[in-house]
Amino acid sequence: MAIAFNIAGPIAMYRRPYTTTSSVSFPLPPPSAVAGLLAGIVGLGNGSHEESCASEYWEEIKGTRIAIAILNPISWYTGTVNFWNLKEPQKSPHIRVKHQFVKNPKYRIYVHGGVEKELRRHLEAGTFIYTPCLGTAYALAEIEYLGYFDIQPVTENKINLSSVLPLLPEHTIEIDIIASKGVFRDKLPFRLTPQRALAENITTLYSASVEGKICLTAWEGLDVTYFGDECIAWFPSW
Structure with a gap:
């Protein structure tokens, strides 16, 4: 059994680590951000009251695995964020810096194992310990709980993935690019230390179109299951 929920909002910002003040976003939530989202919903503490860089919930979230699907087309919005100028406030009390946001994002998150049971309890009751967001604290999110479902094994030799495809060195993957109508590739942060x-x-692959699916003609080593009528690929467990 596994659970699924949709998460959406007017904007999302998952900052790429090589960008500083002028932030550029990933197009989808990295697994590391999903881990923080799940920890926030169920109320796992991170220990930041004792050490600012602490992230202790990574110990408690072990054994959880996720899958991610993109439900809305990826479109971008550039806005200006107003910061306090702490370095040279005598010159100007504020500095305005451009940020890249995902516009009207909507994703589907699948969760199995680990914190699944506690997460299900909170999603069914709508009791979030910390406010869910899409990356930054001001990118507030709406969550729609979809339910608790059986996961079924996949036996076909050719499959169409509804989710993002995690690509590991031990996987032997063959993609029908024409049937997939193109794919994008991105490297995402997967796991953090405490x-x-x-x-x-x-490394991840995802369809260039929301309506399109990644058509696999070989998928040796990939952890795929049916979730209802959707074929999804699971990230490794944390």
Whole structure:
């Protein structure tokens, strides 16, 4: 059994780590951001009251695995954020910096194992311990709980993925590019340490079109299941 929920909002911002003040966003929530979202919903503490860079919920979220699907077309919006100028306030009390946001994002998150049971309880009751957001605290999110479903094994030799595809070195993947109508590739942060340092990245593939699916003609080593009538690929467990 596994659970699924949709998360959406007017904007999202998942900052790429190589950008500083002028932030550029990933097009979808990295697994590391989804881990923080799940921890916030169920109320796992991060220990930041004792150490600012602490991220202790990574110990409690072990054994959880997720899948991610993109439901709205990826479109971008550039806005200006007004910051306090702490370095040279005598010159100007504020500095205005451009930020790139995902416009009208909507994603589907699938969760299995680990915090699944506690997460289900909170989603069914609508009791979020911390306010869910799409990356930054001001990108507030609406969550729609979809339910608790059986996951079924996949036996076909050719499949159409509804979700993002995690690509690991041990996978043997063959993609029908014409049937998939194109795919994008991105490297996302996958897991952090309890000190909030990057522990692991993961390469992902996703369809160039929301209506399109990634058509796989070979998928040896990939963890795929049917979730209702959707074929999804699971990220490794944390």
